[in-house]
Amino acid sequence: TWTCDADTRGLHCILNASLELTPEESGIDPNRWPAGLLLLWEWHPGREDGEADRGPVWLWAKKRRGGGNTEPAA
Template sequence: MTSQLPHDHYIDAVVTALADVGRDPANVTLDDCDTRGAHRYLRALLHFTPEVAYGVDQTVWPHGLLLIWKWHTGLEADLGEPERGPVWLSAKCSSDGTNDEPVPLPVPGVANPMQVAFSLAELINTGRAGKRRIGHWACAVSLITDCEAWGIRSAPNRDHECHGRVRRHPGR
């Protein structure tokens, strides 16, 4: 059984909000590291395919779109890695399976899930991410606390085994 990651509930709430605006990701990947200890962070990748069922227009996004959430510990900021905290990014997928350089989504790192959904929906519809503000998310403080605790627990353990999973979403 895969252990719970600190951002699981937040990403679940974002996926629900995305479904509410008709933007279902084809799959969602959550993990807690990329390079087995080189620099530690939490990550969620929400992949939107060019199928109409997932709400991505094939003429605009022929190979799909990635919505990315990351929480960096900031422990290696002096080595060029990101500062501590969360960030939302988006990236256009390419035909060879790679993606363009991720760009910031104009929402706070622990934005209300509906704010993330509206911003992404506008990006999909117009090519520009929306900046609509929605009230504070009730679980934001809990998410930050859990991510901070994860960062403290994982920082000294460079041999930490990564956790991750892919969730498939069949769309509506």
């Protein structure tokens, strides 16, 4: 997903990937993240004071059953 963000004075690129975990294959406790995880990727232009340096930022988020997320994954 590409989006324009006025706060970054340019393109702020965002990609969300939804990962559904199969306990039988992954060995992960099925009760820990029952709806799966989201991998969030953002590209920062590095122009803002106090913001991330230029480049990508990777975050994990807990996916909610309704499709939303909680950051960071706990």
